[in-house]
Amino acid sequence: MRCSGAKPRLSGPGRRSNVRAMTISETFFDDEFAEHASVLARTHETCRAEMQKMLAAWAGCARRGGKILFFGNGGSAGDAQHLATELSVRYKKDRAPIAALALTVDTSTLTAAGNDLGFENIFARQVEAIGRAGDVAVGISTSGKSPNVTKALQAARDKGLTAAAFAGRDGGDLVGLADPLIIVPSDTTARIQEMHILIGQILCGALEIELGLVSA
Numbered sequence: 001m002r003c004s005g006a007k008p009r010l011s012g013p014g015r016r017s018n019v020r021a022m023t024i025s026e027t028f029f030d031d032e033f034a035e036h037a038s039v040l041a042r043t044h045e046t047c048r049a050e051m052q053k054m055l056a057a058w059a060g061c062a063r064r065g066g067k068i069l070f071f072g073n074g075g076s077a078g079d080a081q082h083l084a085t086e087l088s089v090r091y092k093k094d095r096a097p098i099a100a101l102a103l104t105v106d107t108s109t110l111t112a113a114g115n116d117l118g119f120e121n122i123f124a125r126q127v128e129a130i131g132r133a134g135d136v137a138v139g140i141s142t143s144g145k146s147p148n149v150t151k152a153l154q155a156a157r158d159k160g161l162t163a164a165a166f167a168g169r170d171g172g173d174l175v176g177l178a179d180p181l182i183i184v185p186s187d188t189t190a191r192i193q194e195m196h197i198l199i200g201q202i203l204c205g206a207l208e209i210e211l212g213l214v215s216a
Contacts, residue, residue, distance in 0.1 A: 039184065039191040040198075046185050047199065053180035055203055057162050059210045061136045067099035069131060069161075071123040071152055072140030075193050077104040079140050079166075079200060086204040095213035103127070103152075123152035133160030141165065142192040144172020144183075153177050166199065168192030 058068055068087065070080035080102040087100035103126045104110070113122040127137055137156035139149040144167035153163040154177065165178035169187050184195040208214045 035188065035191060036194060039186045039188070039195060042185045043195045043199070047182050047195075050180045050182045051199060051203065054164060054182060055206050055210060057136050057164055057180060058203065058207050061134060061162065062098055062207070062211055064134045065099075066132065066134040066136065067101060068136045068138060069101055069103055069127065069156075070138045070140065071103040071126075072149060073146055075189075076140035076142065076146075076166075076196070077102075079193070079197050080104050080138075082197065083138075083200045083204060086201065087207070091201070091204045091208055093208075093214045095208060098207065098211070098213075101130075120147040120151050123148050124155040127152050127155045127161070128159065131156055131159050131161050136162040136164055139163075139165040139174065139178065140196060141172070141174065142168045142189045142196075144169060144174040150174065150177060166196045168195075 061068060068084070070084050071077070072080050081104060084100040084102040087098040089097065103123050106126075109126060110122050113125045117125060123139075131137060135156075137153060139146075139153050141149045144165075149165070150173045153165060153174070156163040157177075163178050164180050165174045166182045166184075167174045167178075168184040168189070169192070171181060171183045174181055182199060184192045184199075186192050186195070209216050
């Protein structure tokens, strides 16, 4: 179906309710796009310095032969898998792989840790098992208050990893724990998630260039 400005012609007894539903939808769409644009502009203004710090952390890790560990819950788990794949496989062009893992994909590990150690430890246990000094642990939490994310970042610090994070709102419990910490300036979960994947993909592209794996 084409996304054109033309409205379908309506007829019959349902005409009035259909027109009203369409008007409500269009208003909703406009409001969502407007909020997205506003959050995008504020993110562009406020997150650049922390993005540079995140890029430097990722690049230093890769140059040392380390790996980047991503983790989060729900939509943030999807972002973790998405970003790990962009690095370990490719982003835009074929190039050498960058070591990255998502700690959200092994159902046996996740369910065993959740059952035996508690859900708050499902990522921390994996960081303890496979994290090494010089690696980077990247927690993703829209609220900054996910206990399993904060515990994993504390475990990362204890083992000598760089504890980094993406958050929203006021950063929650990640403030003072994660550095670098990218905080999207919004209280709306959907907008925070949209900025997280945008920032993450920008960083993936920048990392390829920084490492000399692709040209700018």
